[in-house]
Amino acid sequence: xxxxxxxxxxxxxxxxxxxxxxxxxxxxxxxxxxxxxAWHDAGTFDVNTKTGGPNGSIRHEEEYTxxxxxxxxxxxxxxxxxxxxxxRITYADLYQLAGVVAxxxxxxxxxxxxxxxxxxSVCPREGRLPDAKQGAPHLRDIFYRMGLSDKDIxxxxxxxxxxxAHPERSGFEGAWTVEPLKFDNSYFIELLKGETExxxxxxxxxxxxxxxxxxxxxxxxxxxxxxxxxxxxxxxKKLSELGFTSRQTGSATKTIATSAVxxxxxxxxxxxxxxxxxxxxxxxxxxx
Amino acid sequence: xxxxxxxxSEEYQKAVEKAKRKIRGLIADxxxxxxxxxxAWHSAGTYDxxxxxxxxxxxxxxxxxxxxxANNGLDIAVRxxxxxxxxxxxLTYADFYQLAGVVAxxxxxxxxxxxxxxxxxxPEPPVEGRLPDATKGSDHxxxxxxxxxLSDQDIxxxxxxxxxxxCHKERSGFEGAWTSNPLIFDNSYFRELLSGEKEDLIQLPSDKALxxxxxxxxxxxxxxxxxxxxxxxxxxxxLKLSELGFAEA
Numbered sequence: 451x452x453x454x455x456x457x458x459x460x461x462x463x464x465x466x467x468x469x470x471x472x473x474x475x476x477x478x479x480x481x482x483x484x485x486x487x488a489w490h491d492a493g494t495f496d497v498n499t500k501t502g503g504p505n506g507s508i509r510h511e512e513e514y515t516x517x518x519x520x521x522x523x524x525x526x527x528x529x530x531x532x533x534x535x536x537x538r539i540t541y542a543d544l545y546q547l548a549g550v551v552a553x554x555x556x557x558x559x560x561x562x563x564x565x566x567x568x569x570x571s572v573c574p575r576e577g578r579l580p581d582a583k584q585g586a587p588h589l590r591d592i593f594y595r596m597g598l599s600d601k602d603i604x605x606x607x608x609x610x611x612x613x614x615a616h617p618e619r620s621g622f623e624g625a626w627t628v629e630p631l632k633f634d635n636s637y638f639i640e641l642l643k644g645e646t647e648x649x650x651x652x653x654x655x656x657x658x659x660x661x662x663x664x665x666x667x668x669x670x671x672x673x674x675x676x677x678x679x680x681x682x683x684x685x686x687k688k689l690s691e692l693g694f695t696s697r698q699t700g701s702a703t704k705t706i707a708t709s710a711v712x713x714x715x716x717x718x719x720x721x722x723x724x725x726x727x728x729x730x731x732x733x734x735x736x737x738x
Numbered sequence: 739x740x741x742x743x744x745x746x747s748e749e750y751q752k753a754v755e756k757a758k759r760k761i762r763g764l765i766a767d768x769x770x771x772x773x774x775x776x777x778a779w780h781s782a783g784t785y786d787x788x789x790x791x792x793x794x795x796x797x798x799x800x801x802x803x804x805x806x807x808a809n810n811g812l813d814i815a816v817r818x819x820x821x822x823x824x825x826x827x828x829l830t831y832a833d834f835y836q837l838a839g840v841v842a843x844x845x846x847x848x849x850x851x852x853x854x855x856x857x858x859x860x861p862e863p864p865v866e867g868r869l870p871d872a873t874k875g876s877d878h879x880x881x882x883x884x885x886x887x888l889s890d891q892d893i894x895x896x897x898x899x900x901x902x903x904x905c906h907k908e909r910s911g912f913e914g915a916w917t918s919n920p921l922i923f924d925n926s927y928f929r930e931l932l933s934g935e936k937e938d939l940i941q942l943p944s945d946k947a948l949x950x951x952x953x954x955x956x957x958x959x960x961x962x963x964x965x966x967x968x969x970x971x972x973x974x975x976x977l978k979l980s981e982l983g984f985a986e987a
Contacts, residue, residue: 473847473922481766555845557763632763676756 453568453697454540463536464565467544470532471551479631480528481552482613487525488549488690489609490518491542494574495692497597502578503693505570506541513573518581521619542567546690553686556612558633559679561686566696582620582652586661589654596692602685604667607658608678609686611637615650624650635679638672740987744856753826754855757834760822761841769921770818771842772903777815778839778980779899780808781832784864785982787887792864793983794857796831803863811909832857836980843976846902848923849969851976857984872910875947876954886982892975894948894957898968899976901927905940914940925969928962 454460475481487508494502507513514523525548533544543565550561580592593603611633615622626649627636640649641659658664671678765771777798784792797803804813815838823834833855840851870882883893901923905912916939917926930939931949948954961968 469847469849472845473919473924476766476769476771476846477919477921479766479769555762556766557759557761559759629763629767631767634763 451540451569451571453566454538454543456566456696460538460565463538464543464547464563467532467536467539468547468551470535471548472555474528474532475548475552475555478528480525481556481631481633483521483525484528484548484552485609485612487522487529488545488552489606490522490579491545492689492692493580493592493596494578495596496574496578497595497692500693501572502574504542504546504567504690505693506545506567507570507573508545509541510571510573516576516579518576518579521616539565540567540569542569549686549690552612553609553633553682556631556633558611559683561683561690564691564694564696567694580654582615582622582654584654585657586664589657596689598685598688600663601667601681602688604658604664604671605678605681605685606689607655608635608637608671608682610655611635615652622650622652624648626650626655635671635675638668638678641668642672741854741981741985742987743854743985746855750828750855753828754833754837754853757822757826757829758837758841760825761819761838762845764818764822765842765845768818770815771846771921771923773811773815773818774838774842775899775902777812777819778836778842779896780812780869781835782839782979782982783870783882783886784868785886786864786868787885787982790983792868793860794832794836794980795860795983796833796835796857797860797863798835799831800863806866806869808866808869811906829855830857830859832859832984839976839980842902843899843923843972846921846923848901849973851973851980854981854985870944872912872942872944874944876951879944879947886979888975888978890953891957891971892978894954894961895968895971895975896979897945897948898925898927898961898972900945901925905942912940912942914938916940916945925961925965928958928968931958932962 491508492504610626614625782794900916904915
């Protein structure tokens with residue numbers, strides 16, 4: 451499918467959809483599943499083949515029935531009325547906007563959102579998202595394949611500050627933190643505290659403790675929420691834009707381009723005129 | 739009246755941003771946006787433009803003001819916010835409570851009302867009796883809002899705040915929500931008002947008064963038909979309300 455034309459009207463629709471998504475999340479307390487939807491659409495990206503990524507393909511049955519996406523049909527269905535109200539917005543943009551809003555309304559950092567992702571109906575094969583039962587080498591395999599770094603892995607894991615695992619979805623059960631609807635650095639604080647009755651730690655969470663590189667970040671983020679928010683916002687933006695380059699069009703940019711060309715032309719004419727005048731003066735003074 | 743906002747330090751501005759995020763988290767966790775909006779409104783709505791008393795100056799934290807009949811239930815809001823306020827001692831309660839009101843509208847899908855910091859805390863709460871009585875009509879509304887210095891358009895637009903929340907028997911004596919989605923900020927309050935009484939939804943006498951008044955009714959119809967127009971007028975009115983007696987040029 452073609453990339454959407456991101457003109458002033460598209461941007462207006464995005465702002466309206468942003469408000470609708472805030473309302474949806476406020477009324478349904480569904481910030482965690484929205485964040486997971488955005489992450490699972492984006493996290494299939496392969497930086498070598500440039501396949502997968504945040505392109506809305508997760509809305510197709512072929513992809514939402516993947517084991518790792520169990521439960522996400524709920525989020526897809528919740529987003530559908532917003533898509534119907536704003537049909538011009540691509541699913542790819544909508545799902546990433548939902549992820550950004552989910553973080554913001556639960557107290558997390560403001561993540562810069564650039565619209566213009568195209569929708570795809572080509573679904574990646576199963577197996578590109580992380581397996582919660584594995585460890586640090588697996589995490590690196592998965593995230594390096596996306597084009598992300600160790601810092602991204604640690605920061606993005608902090609997304610577990612929201613939500614819970616469900617036995618009928620992932621097979622695991624429980625929330626990682628005491629307030630699973632608040633976005634803060636408590637995931638890292640809990641991780642360093644060790645096992646707590648009633649709170650979940652996946653094998654992949656614990657892997658962050660035993661790997662020296664990851665552990666360094668865990669300790670930094672547990673101590674400094676502002677730093678976690680800054681790094682998280684950066685990593686989330688990267689994830690939400692894997693394989694995407696914005697190509698914003700519209701009268702605003704056209705006017706800037708036209709006036710830049712005019713200014714350059716005027717400057718060129720002025721230079722030429724100056725050269726002519728100076729040459730004349732030089733000739734004139736030579737003849738005297 | 740023009741506004742002349744005081745300068746606040748960068749440290750204060752940073753505290754506002756952090757507190758804003760913490761308030762969002764609180765609302766996400768407790769679904770308390772309606773109560774936060776009411777706290778901000780009842781803090782500001784006591785302003786009297788002649789005596790320059792009352793207004794959004796942090797006095798709701800005093801037991802004397804919380805004990806006013808009109809403020810039944812707002813002790814819950816003050817209590818919920820206190821742990822966040824403790825993290826930001828630099829902020830005034832005046833600013834903090836108005837920030838909560840602005841955030842409540844934003845996170846439920848409403849317009850983004852601008853927030854200008856710099857309100858100072860006042861030491862004394864206002865006298866009781868300045869907030870509207872739900873059993874009364876248009877004349878009473880004009881009287882109450884006139885004392886604040888607000889207009890007919892402000893009255894109707896701000897009434898749209900009933901898009902959020904519900905009444906409680908043990909608080910106001912009334913019971914029920916005005917709309918079928920009391921946690922979503924939209925124009926459904928006006929649409930419900932025009933479509934008549936519904937079994938499980940509430941319309942206060944002061945809500946119904948908007949329908950029979952020749953100036954209020956066209957505004958109700960405008961906002962029911964055009965949510966963007968409602969959001970624009972609401973944002974203007976909410977900003978005015980939140981800044982009554984503050985930053986006057």
